[in-house]
Amino acid sequence: MNYKTQKGSALILTIILIAVLSVMTASMMFLSQSEAWSSYNYKLMSQARDAAEAGINRSAHFLMYDYTPPDPAGGADPLANYNYQIPCGTDYPYPVQDSGVCSDSDIILSADSDVADNYPNGTVQAAYLAAAQGTLDAGNQVVTYETSAVLLGMRALPITGSINPKLFQRWEIASKGTIAGIENAEVEVSAILDQTTDPTYGYTLKGLSEQCDPPGLVFGGNTMTDSYDSTPNYVGMPGYDPTAPTCDPAFPVTAANCALQESDGNVATYGSMETQGGTVDINGSLSTPRTGVGDCGVNNGVDNPDVLEDGVVELTQTPPMRDPDFPTLPTPLLVAQTLPNNALTCPLIVGCSARVPPEKNKFNLAPGAYGDLSGGGGAAKEIHLSAGTYNINSLDLGANVTVVIDNGPVILNISGCTSFNADVPPTACAAYMAAPLTTTGGSFTNASMDPSNLQILYAGEGELQLRGTSGLAAMIYAPSAHVETVGTTDFYGAIVAYTIDMTGTSAVHYDRSLENGAVSPGPFLLQGFTWKKF
Numbered sequence: 001m002n003y004k005t006q007k008g009s010a011l012i013l014t015i016i017l018i019a020v021l022s023v024m025t026a027s028m029m030f031l032s033q034s035e036a037w038s039s040y041n042y043k044l045m046s047q048a049r050d051a052a053e054a055g056i057n058r059s060a061h062f063l064m065y066d067y068t069p070p071d072p073a074g075g076a077d078p079l080a081n082y083n084y085q086i087p088c089g090t091d092y093p094y095p096v097q098d099s100g101v102c103s104d105s106d107i108i109l110s111a112d113s114d115v116a117d118n119y120p121n122g123t124v125q126a127a128y129l130a131a132a133q134g135t136l137d138a139g140n141q142v143v144t145y146e147t148s149a150v151l152l153g154m155r156a157l158p159i160t161g162s163i164n165p166k167l168f169q170r171w172e173i174a175s176k177g178t179i180a181g182i183e184n185a186e187v188e189v190s191a192i193l194d195q196t197t198d199p200t201y202g203y204t205l206k207g208l209s210e211q212c213d214p215p216g217l218v219f220g221g222n223t224m225t226d227s228y229d230s231t232p233n234y235v236g237m238p239g240y241d242p243t244a245p246t247c248d249p250a251f252p253v254t255a256a257n258c259a260l261q262e263s264d265g266n267v268a269t270y271g272s273m274e275t276q277g278g279t280v281d282i283n284g285s286l287s288t289p290r291t292g293v294g295d296c297g298v299n300n301g302v303d304n305p306d307v308l309e310d311g312v313v314e315l316t317q318t319p320p321m322r323d324p325d326f327p328t329l330p331t332p333l334l335v336a337q338t339l340p341n342n343a344l345t346c347p348l349i350v351g352c353s354a355r356v357p358p359e360k361n362k363f364n365l366a367p368g369a370y371g372d373l374s375g376g377g378g379a380a381k382e383i384h385l386s387a388g389t390y391n392i393n394s395l396d397l398g399a400n401v402t403v404v405i406d407n408g409p410v411i412l413n414i415s416g417c418t419s420f421n422a423d424v425p426p427t428a429c430a431a432y433m434a435a436p437l438t439t440t441g442g443s444f445t446n447a448s449m450d451p452s453n454l455q456i457l458y459a460g461e462g463e464l465q466l467r468g469t470s471g472l473a474a475m476i477y478a479p480s481a482h483v484e485t486v487g488t489t490d491f492y493g494a495i496v497a498y499t500i501d502m503t504g505t506s507a508v509h510y511d512r513s514l515e516n517g518a519v520s521p522g523p524f525l526l527q528g529f530t531w532k533k534f
Contacts, residue, residue, distance in 0.1 A: 044185035047138040048177040049531055052189040055145030055175030056526070059111075059132045060193050063149065064524050066131065067124065069167040072156065079167075081120035082107065084154040095172075096151040107151035112176060115148040138179075147175040152192070160200040160477050160496075160518040161324025161457050163389075168521075170194050189531040196522035198319060201451075201475055201494035203287065204510035205502070207269040208321055208479055212296030214499045216269030219307070220276030221504040225265025226283045228492070230450040230473075231513045265510050266310070270318045272296040275304045276503060284510075285310035289318055319522050321479040321496060323459040327391035327413035328425045333371035334393060334417065339363065339401070341378040349373075355384065365390070375401035375442065385410045393417060394433055397442025399468075405446040408453025416460045429460065438465040446473040451493030451511050464497070475514065 070079040083097040095106045109125060110117035111132035119125040132147040153170040171193045179185045204225050207216025266284035267273070273286055274296070290301030291314050301312060337349045344360055346352035351368045361381045367388025374396040375381050384404045389411045397403065416436030420426035436458065446454045451473050458464060458478040466472065466485045473492035476483060484501035485491055491502075492509045502508060 044141075044179055045187060047141060047143050048179050048185040048187040049189065050138070050177065051136050051143035051145040052175040052177030052187050052531065054136060055132065055134075055147040055177065056173050056189055056191050056529075058134070058145070059128075059147040059149055059173045059175065060191075060524070060526055062128060062131045063169075063171055063173075063193055064195075066127065069154075069169060070121075072164065072167075077121040077124060079156075082151075082154065096154050108148060109151075110148040112146040112148040112174070114146075114176075115174075117148075141179055144178045144180070145175055146178075147173060149173045149193075157197065158518045159322075160520055161322065161459070163325065166521060168195050168197060187531055189529065191526050191530075192528040194525045194527070196525055197519040198522045199515050200321075200477065200496060200518050200520045201514035203268040204265050204284070204494055204508055205267045205500050206494075206496045207271065207273075207498065207500045208496070209499050210270045210318070212272050212300075214482075215274040215296065216271040216499055217267055217273040218276060218499075218501045218503060219273070219280045219282075220502075221278040222280075223278070223502050223505050223508070224281040224283065225267065225508045225510065226260050226262050227264035227510040227512050228260050228449075229512045230448070260509060263309075264512055265508065268315070269301075270315070272300060273302045275307055280304070280307040282308050284308075285313045287313040287315050289315045317523060319520070321520055323480055324413070324457040324477060326427050326459060327369075327389075327415050328427070330369035330391055331420075331425045332369055332391045332393040332413075332415045332417070334419070335371040337371045337373045338376035339374070339381050339383070341376070372396070374398065389413060391415070394436040395438075397439045399441030401442045403442075403444045405444070405448070405454050408446075408448065408450070409455060410453060411455045411457065414456065414458045414460075414464075416458060416462050432460050433462055435463045435465050436460065439467055439469050440465070441468040443469045444472050444474065449473045449492055451475045451514065452517060461498075466491075473511075 068077070070077045070082055072079045097105055097107065105118055108115065108118045109128040111129045117125050134145060136143045136145070150172045151169060152172050155168050156165040157168060159166045172190060173193055174188060174190045177187045177189070205217060209216040262283045264284055265282060266287065267282060268287040270289065272290060273288070286302055286308050288301040291312055292300040293302060293305050294300045295303060302308065305312065340346055342360060344358040345354040346363050351366045351370065353364045353366070355362045355364060361379050362384070363382070364384045367386070367390055370390065370392045372394045373392060375398045377398065377400065380400045382402050382404055384406050386406050387408050387410060391413045393415050395414065414436050415429060416433045417429035417431065418433055419430040421428045421430045437456070444454060452475060454474040456464070456474055456476045458481055461480045464476065464478055464481055464483045466483070466488060468487045469485070470489040471492070472488065475493050476495040476497065478497045480498050482499045482501070483495055483497040485505045486501060486503050488505045490507050490509065491505060493511055494514050
């Protein structure tokens with residue numbers, strides 16, 4: 001055998017094997033290094049993105065809680081500085097622009113060194129600059145965020161309980177997260193910030209109590225809900241016609257001839273609904289965050305689901321309803337005001353005058369400020385109200401007073417104070433009455449059957465006692481109060497209150513036109529997140 005040849009072949013194979021192993025080792029080293037760098041770069045990018053998202057949240061917090069929108073009445077930041085509704089050619093400006101027609105200058109708040117600000121109010125811009133930039137510690141790294149916000153849209157909407165409309169804005173927020181140095185990273189994140197709106201009177205009845213006791217809604221004594229539409233010319237009708245029959249939604253072909261429809265009598269509560277005997281028929285659904293059935297417990301929303309024609313709808317959010325503004329300018333009076341008996345006029349009550357032609361025990365009240373107004377017993381009396389705002393401390397109709405709505409909208413702002421706070425003018429009660437509105441057989445007459453022509457607002461925690469009335473058409477907004485209509489024959493419109501007791505009320509008729517009326521501010525919504533690496 002040729003051992004020398006074999007030794008040479010073995011040496012060559014060994015050298016080749018060593019070379020292959022060396023290449024593999026080097027490859028593994030490079031692969032490991034690449035993986036390490038990739039992991040490190042991803043870490044840097046993630047830290048930069050986290051910083052950018054922190055900037056989004058910081059900017060959104062400023063816009064939600066620290067920012068004051070433009071003032072429709074003028075002031076330091078007048079609405080006139082913003083072009084949000086003047087057409088530019090055939091289109092409305094988008095985004096919102098500064099004052100002038102089609103100026104092409106977007107409204108921008110900026111705390112980003114690369115984005116120029118264009119906000120009309122310097123104080124607001126300075127506050128945003130201080131709030132919407134900063135640094136964060138990420139291990140050994142220092143991450144910087146800078147943000148800017150472009151005003152995409154703005155609309156002024158009437159708000160229940162406020163004499164001034166509220167501006168609802170839509171912002172596009174962009175935030176840049178940066179890690180400086182040799183090993184750097186930069187990420188931009190953008191999002192859209194909206195404030196949602198809810199129709200204030202989106203339900204027949206809405207009880208805001210979140211508790212089992214007291215329940216938000218109580219029904220009993222042969223009560224039912226349904227709906228109608230007071231809008232003129234609705235399906236060929238001149239508005240609500242009480243002489244037309246009630247129709248079943250199963251037969252829509254007859255809908256044009258129906259005054260009332262056995263549908264859309266939806267109710268809602270943030271807590272529970274209770275039935276107390278008799279026949280209860282809710283021609284609609286119950287909306288509540290509770291979905292269980294039975295005696296009220298942690299998750300039980302209704303004790304008798306059989307009364308619900310359309311079942312239970314789960315509420316995923318329970319936005320708070322703001323109390324109405326305290327009535328000021330003019331401020332209600334802390335004085336008793338009693339209507340006279342067998343008189344043509346009422347000279348002791350400022351704002352009260354005779355009818356034309358004069359009629360005994362029938363009086364006109366002009367919009368303005370009144371105290372504790374009552375009928376005082378005796379002969380039957382009528383109070384006639386016309387369109388405007390009435391700031392009244394309390395109203396007691398007793399069994400002998402009828403309030404007649406001649407034309408509307410009539411807004412009754414009830415303060416319900418026994419004393420005012422020390423502010424000038426007063427901004428709240430120092431002490432409250434137990435029941436600032438009572439009827440007990442008296443009544444309201446709103447011949448239009450349009451609930452928006454009689455709006456009753458109350459910010460206190462007392463009781464509104466609408467007992468024994470018949471055919472009341474109104475919108476009642478008392479988010480901290482208890483409202484009861486015990487013994488009422490028919491109620492037309494909608495009620496928002498902390499707790500509502502409809503025991504003995506024969507029927508509650510929801511006006512579907514209220515869905516398109518005044519709104520309440522809903523929660524803010526941050527959506528449409530996008531991000532990119534630079």
